Amino acid sequence: MSAVKRFVTLDDVASAAGVSRATVSRVINETKFVEPQVADRVRVAIKQLGYVPNHAARALSTRRTDMVALVATEPQARFFHDPFFADIVQGVSKELGDVDMRMLMALIQTPEELGRFQNYLLGRPVDGVLVISEHTALQIAPSMATAGIPIVLGGRPMDGAWSDIAHVDHDNRRGARLAAEHLIHRGSRKIATIAGPPDMSAGIDRLHGFRDAFPGPVAPELVATGDFSAAGGASAMEKLLDQAPDLDAVFAASDLMALGAMQTLRRLGKRVPDDVAVVGFDDIELGATAETPLTTIRQETVTQGRMMVRLLLRLLGRTPDLGTAGRATLPPGPSMMLPVTLVTRASA
Numbered sequence: 001m002s003a004v005k006r007f008v009t010l011d012d013v014a015s016a017a018g019v020s021r022a023t024v025s026r027v028i029n030e031t032k033f034v035e036p037q038v039a040d041r042v043r044v045a046i047k048q049l050g051y052v053p054n055h056a057a058r059a060l061s062t063r064r065t066d067m068v069a070l071v072a073t074e075p076q077a078r079f080f081h082d083p084f085f086a087d088i089v090q091g092v093s094k095e096l097g098d099v100d101m102r103m104l105m106a107l108i109q110t111p112e113e114l115g116r117f118q119n120y121l122l123g124r125p126v127d128g129v130l131v132i133s134e135h136t137a138l139q140i141a142p143s144m145a146t147a148g149i150p151i152v153l154g155g156r157p158m159d160g161a162w163s164d165i166a167h168v169d170h171d172n173r174r175g176a177r178l179a180a181e182h183l184i185h186r187g188s189r190k191i192a193t194i195a196g197p198p199d200m201s202a203g204i205d206r207l208h209g210f211r212d213a214f215p216g217p218v219a220p221e222l223v224a225t226g227d228f229s230a231a232g233g234a235s236a237m238e239k240l241l242d243q244a245p246d247l248d249a250v251f252a253a254s255d256l257m258a259l260g261a262m263q264t265l266r267r268l269g270k271r272v273p274d275d276v277a278v279v280g281f282d283d284i285e286l287g288a289t290a291e292t293p294l295t296t297i298r299q300e301t302v303t304q305g306r307m308m309v310r311l312l313l314r315l316l317g318r319t320p321d322l323g324t325a326g327r328a329t330l331p332p333g334p335s336m337m338l339p340v341t342l343v344t345r346a347s348a
Contacts, residue, residue: 008051016045066101068092068312069126071117071140072133073108078229082256083284084301088132088154091305099313101127108138118143128312134158136199141165150315152308156201156335166315166334168307172202172281175297175340176209179251179279182295182342184213188249188277192222194236194261196253203228206253206281222247226257233257237264248276249348255280255287255296262292262347277348293345300338307336 014021019038026034027042034042045051070092072079079085089105096103104126108114121129121144128150131140136158144151153167183191193210196203203225211218221243226232233252237260240247252258258280262272270276272292280287280296287294311334 008049010051012049013042013045013051016049017041065125065127067104067126068096068101068309069104069106069121069129071106071108071129071131073131073135073138073140074133075109076107079107082228083286084228084254084282085132087301088305091302091307092130092309093305094302095306095309099318108140111138114138114140114143121149124149127316128152130154130308130312133200135197150312152312152315154304154308156205158199158201164334166311168304168311168336168338169201170299170304170338171340172205173209173212175281175299175342176206176251176253177212178209178340178342179281179297180210180213182344183249183251183277183279183348186249186277186348190222190244190247191249191251192224192240192244192247193218194224194226194233194240194250194252194257196226196228196257198225203253210251210253219244226252226254226260228254228257230256230260230263233260234264235260237261241268241270249278250276251279251281253281255282255284255294258294258296258347259286259290262290262294273346273348279348283343288345290347292347295345295348296343298341298343304338307338311336 010021010024014024017024019042023034023038024042027039028046070089072085074085092103106117108117129140129144130152131144132154134140134153134155139158141151141153141157151165153165154169156167156169157165180191180193193207195207195210198204198207207223222240224236224239226236233254233256236257237250240250241264250261252261258278262278265272265276265278272278278294280294281299282301283296283298287296
């Protein structure tokens with residue numbers, strides 16, 4: 001019978017590095033200055049011995065859990081099928097992994113679920129919270145900020161009273177204007193839009209940006225609302241064609257809605273882009289590989305996830321080295337606006 005493998009302890013590392021147990025602890029927790037040569041010896045010993053920190057004990061001594069909660073106010077079906085969320089999770093995971101932190105994920109859909117989550121956070125099981133896809137009726141940010149929990153939003157705050165909450169957003173308004181202007185410049189004369197949900201900042205800003213491209217008001221029959229899903233886009237496209245059968249272009253506020261709109265157009269015998277040109281927003285892979293590749297507004301969603309973590313680390317006083325080649329740097333303020341670009345393909 002094989003012997004049970006013994007865990008490597010702080011004392012083992014201290015003995016191998018020729019330092020005190022307290023010095024090893026300081027190197028691991030980065031709480032006090034240690035001479036670089038000594039810190040290097042400790043790190044070599046940790047690597048050679050395969051030492052794994054006891055996170056529970058570390059949390060008690062440092063009041064840090066090295067855990068971050070990623071929260072979305074969306075149902076599971078949408079969260080796990082929308083490429084936007086997959087890219088956010090990818091960016092958050094990569095950045096947390098670089099600083100040896102972990103992610104806890106929570107999907108919240110009702111005030112009751114929000115209340116339970118808030119009660120859970122009272123015990124401070126996480127160091128901070130990242131929030132994405134926030135809706136007006138279920139805002140997480142104000143309650144977290146009031147409780148003093150470090151928080152960063154993916155997208156601008158919905159409530160103006162909390163506009164100083166740290167957040168990372170894309171230039172949604174400019175992107176939508178670029179999409180509409182592209183359709184105007186290619187000669188489209190009756191341009192409609194499938195707007196995003198009016199209770200989300202991205203939905204609001206992209207509708208404003210679309211309207212910015214025109215000198216006067218946009219006719220009500222040229223505006224329909226979707227839910228950022230393909231099914232929502234398909235349904236909204238039907239409504240638009242009923243209201244304005246002679247429309248010759250549509251901007252959908254997400255790629256999934258644009259793909260749904262193109263399904264409806266094909267089903268009704270409309271050719272893309274000959275009869276109706278289509279532009280989306282996001283630049284997901286499904287759009288690029290569609291039967292008619294989708295013209296869209298590209299946003300850097302993985303980068304958004306990484307920058308959200310960077311801002312949170314700064315709030316926690318744990319900003320990592322930002323000088324690594326190829327890594328974007330943080331702005332001096334509490335928020336960050338990421339640029340967007342037009343990607344032209346066959347659909348428009």
